[in-house]
Amino acid sequence: MNRRHFLKMSTATAVAMAASTAGLPGGKGLFRAARAGTLPIAPQGSMGARETTSVCEMCFWRCPIVGKVRDGKLIKIEGNSRSPVNGRRVCARGNSGVQLLYDPDRIKYPMKRVGARGEGKWARISWDEALDEIAHNMDKVRKKYGPHALAFFDHGASAEHLRKIFINLGTENYTSEPAFFQCVGPAALAYLETVGYITTGTRQYNDMANARAMLLVGSHIGENIHVSHVREFIAGLQNGAKLVVVDPRFSTAAGKADIHLAIRPGTDTALMLAWINYVITHNLYDKRFVANHCQGFDALKKEVSGYSMEWAARICDLRIEDMKAAIELLAKASPQVNIHPGRHSTWYGRGDVGRHQSYAILTALFGAIGVPGGIYFPSPVPLGHVECVAEKSEKVAPIEPEVSLREDSAYPFSSNFGTVTADIIKAINTGKPYPIRLLGINGVNVIQTIPDPYETMKALKSLDFIFCEEIMAGETAIWSDIILPDAVYLERYDGVYAYDGLTPYVTVRQPVVEPLFEARSPYWIAKNLAKRLDIPGFTCPDERAFIAKELEGVDYSLSQLNKEGGLMTLPADPYRKPDKLKLDTASGKVNLQVEDFEDEDLDPIPKFEPTPAPPKGYARLIYGRSPVHTFSRTMNNLWLHNEIPENKLWLNDRVARQLGIKDNEEVVLENQDGKRSNPVRVLVTPGIRPDAVYMAHGFGSKSPLLSRAHGKGAADGFMMTRNEEDPFMGATSKRTNFVRIIRGGKPLAIPDLCPVPDEIPRYTIKSA
Amino acid sequence: MKQYGMIINLDRCVGCHACAVACRAEWQVPTREGYRRNWVHRLGPANTSHGMSFTFYPGLCNHCDSxxxxxxxxxxxxxxxxxxxxxxxxxxxxxxxxxxxxxxxxxxxxxxxxxxxxxxxxxxxxxxxxxxxxxxxxxxxxxxxxxxCTFCMPRVEKGLAPACVQTCITDARIFGVVNDPKSEVAAYIRKGARRLESAAVRIGPNVYYFGKPRDLELLDRTSTPQEMPEAxxxxxxxxxxxxxxxxxxxxxxxxxxxxxxxxxxxxxxxxx
CATH class of the missing domain: 3.30.70.20 (Alpha-Beta Plaits)
Known part of the structure; x- marks a missing residue:
């Protein structure tokens, strides 16, 4: 034995001895556990790590959380145990905030485009250079083309301060959220006009936990994960609520339903109107509620009288027994019946508002307003007024455009909500009614969101200047001239978050760790940009100052809140006794017939207008959410990508058999305009109608700066080249595109297994 | 001997994958292919003898009797x-x-x-x-x-729930003592919660699944092992x-x- 051998042996022995005294399992065993110096120790878990309370932003639901930090590194996120809505629970995305923070693909520094626009070549620059350049370009475009040549697309908590910059530069194009015009718009307007408040906005005031029956039309709770919403849904079911799900697809919710109606896409309003007629003619409605709290009943009764169950069964491709059983089941539970108002409602363009109006009408007929189990009223939380963040400054003299994109829109109900997003894209591409030459973008992937994406890309290419404030360089960021690295929600203060649902609370987003790299908070960015543009009003030194002002409204301070676990609860006032029920409409009653619509020559009571059926050989493309992803934002996240790295194309099993397509086989989609998708794997299932295919939204990123997500799965958005605009507010339809399957480069015609009744026209493809 | 076990109530489960991710976070499980202590497999939609099912197989170590x-x-x-x-x-x-x-x-x-x-x-x-x-x-x-999976014994010893149970957004997972008749776990077993066992694989898994017949049928068909593997x-x-x-x-x-x-x-x- 030479010396080296001896040393090796004695070192190993010493390690073994040390391990035995360190309390490892093994007790008095002869052979001690051994560790070499380079070995990992068993993971110690997250117990005992320092906890900071905050608020999640992996989606817009914003659950209260705690970040657990050890040795300066965030190791785990859990729910805030003080939270009445989620307690210690967070969803897969909430858990994965850790990997957003530490994603190696994060935008780390301000960056300037050096190649052609969209080419993806960048140079690192300083914050001063970046902000100087943005300010210079905003000023230049404003001077050359006027203030309205600036436009801002935004979503999420980061956007609020930057929006103030655009407002103060005098543009009318600042509230242009795809979250409204490509998502909740029609549902929000329908409820606002029918019951006087937006029952389904960022929050959804529907009391599923106390319902005895629930109706979901297309809502896919369970794949659409908002923790408290899912909890209320499951609580309702566990309390014995019956569930009716209307969906062309067998969703997670359908899997829990008592009755699943696999409806022909585009015919939901036909079913709703036939049900409303049935409820009225079979005396299943709440007569006292209708007499005391509704206006327009007689007109409604007359209007829906032509919609029979027999007719609807044919239109909707459903069995009449199932339709009857479903409406009887819902009626039996009234008034504790939850007609879910839905959220994402930009489906078919024409008729989208009417569809959601019909949900509100059925809710009212069942008397399910302001009662447990129905829709309820928010409990306002009186936050303090914050003066230190700029409102529209007096210094900005308003310049009215000759033709306003916002006020003179073709859609009578759009201007209250903002400038129609698709109109901004059109204005960029046509220069009419005035040129739009500069775009600011924050927190939204406009390319995968606003149809037609090819028009959007054309618009982006033609602009004088684009900048974005982002965390990850998705498809929008790669088109930008300057990218500003936004701080992750875990690195920054934001405002105060007040929840006004059934269990109101106030909590605060605060940093769990220091910002990494050169990321800056949205307030810091806006304040420093404002300085350069001579915009007054960002007078708070930092976010804590305005958090303090907001908390004054509920007589709290941040330190007090933090002493009490970062969250305070408030009393709720969600329900109304019949004599106290007064709605915030002109009449104080439910508008079964909406006069505001009639005034604009729109239908005051919904009518069924068929949307064209797929052309022969094609299926309708429908889409939804992956339960572990948010929009197209989270596909690059290490842990979420690991759970669901790509989407699958749901294809009816009979269709697959006829086409000879096997489960998990890779195919390409081609839409009615010849646009082709990325390759996508097929899920062969009886759980989708033969006349539709389905995939989860947000995959198939075209950004090479997302190393995991790039090119994984197919993007529904890139198949959306055909859309119809909703005549009420200009929301763009997203379920009006048709696809066929390409295998081995050859198109396969989708067999026509669902005969289309004469009342529904088929879409015809323009010959090339 | 006390036997720890777990109930997974598929009537509550929506397949959100929070369990799998929370486990990975808690125990720093790497993301290489096949590396996981806790998983969710998405099953269906598929036909069963009780109608169509779309359910999930949230799996973990069964801490088997044998x-x-x-x-x-x-x-x-x-x-x-x-x-x-x-x-x-x-x-x-x-x-x-x-x-x-x-x-x-x-x-x-x-x-x-x-x-x-x-x-x-x-x-x-x-x-x-x-x-x-x-x-x-x-x-x-x-x-x-x-x-x-260790059933999160380091956490349980400190009085905490296993990480997957704590994060479960619908409380679909129940951890407890299988052989304590007073436990919620035992109550579910009496109500019909079942193990993923087959004729050839009877080693007493202690994770039990509860749910509708259609969901249990699909789970069983896709996820119950049919033979004992040879090392x-x-x-x-x-x-x-x-x-x-x-x-x-x-x-x-x-x-x-x-x-x-x-x-x-x-x-x-x-x-x-």
Missing amino acids: PACVPVCPADTVEMTFRDPESGKTKTMEVAATWKDPFNGTVQIDQSRCLGCGACRDACPYGARYVNTEVANEDIGGEGIADK ADRRRMLASLMQPAMRRMQTAGLLGLAGAMAVQGLAAEEDE
Whole structure:
């Protein structure tokens, strides 16, 4: 034995001895556990790590959380145990905030485009250079083309301060959220006009936990994960609520339903109107509620009288027994019946508002307003007024455009909500009614969101200047001239978050760790940009100052809140006794017939207008959410990508058999305009109608700066080249595109297994 | 003996994958292919004899009554004393690098003694184990370290729920004592919660699934193992090769396992 051998042996022995005294399992065993110096120790878990309370932003639901930090590194996120809505629970995305923070693909520094626009070549620059350049370009475009040549697309908590910059530069194009015009718009307007408040906005005031029956039309709770919403849904079911799900697809919710109606896409309003007629003619409605709290009943009764169950069964491709059983089941539970108002409602363009109006009408007929189990009223939380963040400054003299994109829109109900997003894209591409030459973008992937994406890309290419404030360089960021690295929600203060649902609370987003790299908070960015543009009003030194002002409204301070676990609860006032029920409409009653619509020559009571059926050989493309992803934002996240790295194309099993397509086989989609998708794997299932295919939204990123997500799965958005605009507010339809399957480069015609009744026209493809 | 177990209520489960991710976060499980302690498989939609089903297989180590993974471990045995925190009783057993705890019924691994041979992984009909080859006990000639769900014993001992149970957004997971008739777990078993067992695989898994007949049928059809796996020959060979060296060192006295491996290396060099 030479010396080296001896040393090796004695070192190993010493390690073994040390391990035995360190309390490892093994007790008095002869052979001690051994560790070499380079070995990992068993993971110690997250117990005992320092906890900071905050608020999640992996989606817009914003659950209260705690970040657990050890040795300066965030190791785990859990729910805030003080939270009445989620307690210690967070969803897969909430858990994965850790990997957003530490994603190696994060935008780390301000960056300037050096190649052609969209080419993806960048140079690192300083914050001063970046902000100087943005300010210079905003000023230049404003001077050359006027203030309205600036436009801002935004979503999420980061956007609020930057929006103030655009407002103060005098543009009318600042509230242009795809979250409204490509998502909740029609549902929000329908409820606002029918019951006087937006029952389904960022929050959804529907009391599923106390319902005895629930109706979901297309809502896919369970794949659409908002923790408290899912909890209320499951609580309702566990309390014995019956569930009716209307969906062309067998969703997670359908899997829990008592009755699943696999409806022909585009015919939901036909079913709703036939049900409303049935409820009225079979005396299943709440007569006292209708007499005391509704206006327009007689007109409604007359209007829906032509919609029979027999007719609807044919239109909707459903069995009449199932339709009857479903409406009887819902009626039996009234008034504790939850007609879910839905959220994402930009489906078919024409008729989208009417569809959601019909949900509100059925809710009212069942008397399910302001009662447990129905829709309820928010409990306002009186936050303090914050003066230190700029409102529209007096210094900005308003310049009215000759033709306003916002006020003179073709859609009578759009201007209250903002400038129609698709109109901004059109204005960029046509220069009419005035040129739009500069775009600011924050927190939204406009390319995968606003149809037609090819028009959007054309618009982006033609602009004088684009900048974005982002965390990850998705498809929008790669088109930008300057990218500003936004701080992750875990690195920054934001405002105060007040929840006004059934269990109101106030909590605060605060940093769990220091910002990494050169990321800056949205307030810091806006304040420093404002300085350069001579915009007054960002007078708070930092976010804590305005958090303090907001908390004054509920007589709290941040330190007090933090002493009490970062969250305070408030009393709720969600329900109304019949004599106290007064709605915030002109009449104080439910508008079964909406006069505001009639005034604009729109239908005051919904009518069924068929949307064209797929052309022969094609299926309708429908889409939804992956339960572990948010929009197209989270596909690059290490842990979420690991759970669901790509989407699958749901294809009816009979269709697959006829086409000879096997489960998990890779195919390409081609839409009615010849646009082709990325390759996508097929899920062969009886759980989708033969006349539709389905995939989860947000995959198939075209950004090479997302190393995991790039090119994984197919993007529904890139198949959306055909859309119809909703005549009420200009929301763009997203379920009006048709696809066929390409295998081995050859198109396969989708067999026509669902005969289309004469009342529904088929879409015809323009010959090339 | 108390036996810890878990109920997964598929009526509550929406397949959100929070359990799988929380487990990965809590125990820093790497994301390489097949590396997981806790998983969710999405099942269907598919037809069953009770109608269509779209359900999930949230899986983890079953901490079986007769675990197949324990007897195949080739690591040298050590004498280990277990203590029941409730009664204060102790029990001393000879265990290899993986064992079934005599007081709480969980199956555990001493990762500092794992050789990473993969015999346990291969023996488990549920695929509950993986071998992390990014790490190894090099001093004992290891080529990786086996890992799996511990039922979060380090958390449970501190009075916390397992990470997957704590994060479950719909409270679909219930952790508790299977053989305590007063427990919620036992109540679910009485209500019909069932194990994923087949004619050939009856090793007493202690994760039970509750749900509608259609969902249980689809779960069973897709996820119940139909045969006991054979540990791969390579593992068995490796295990048999290891054994003599260990025995040799046992006779060498108090050097310990690490010492044994060092001497084995020495012997190899001397042979050259």
